[in-house]
Amino acid sequence: QVQLVESGGGLVQAGGSLRLSCAASGRTFSSYAMGWFRQAPGKEREFVVGISWSGGSTYYADSVKGRFTISRDGAKNTVYLQMNSLKPEDTAVYYCAAAERFAAMKRYEYDYWGQGTQVTVSS
Secondary structure (H helix, E strand, O other): OEEEEEEOOEEEEOOOOEEEEEEEEEOOHHHOEEEEEEEOOOOOOEEEEEEOOOOOOEEEOOOOOOOEEEEEEOOOOEEEEEEOOOOHHHOEEEEEEEEOOOOOOOHHHOOEEOOOEEEEEEO
């Protein structure tokens, strides 16, 4: 079992930045690919970004390329999502997820989920 706890969400103006954190506990952090998904009201949960268990590979949705950056710190068992140049359409609940595989980009590939953190971008 892996427990995931997100933090860092909030309200920000368009063009601003936020950094989300996801602290993992339980099984060996380095054995899991990690990812961030988001879900806006009335929409499906969508993949945002993923990082391999080694940290050497990253995968981004086209909508966030060049603006968001994922990273992981094995010593702290934490994955981060740096979000820059935020847009109102980035408003959503952001979920951290862990997958028992090298890398993952599909929702069904992830085995554990956090509770989510709200990100609201005002125009």
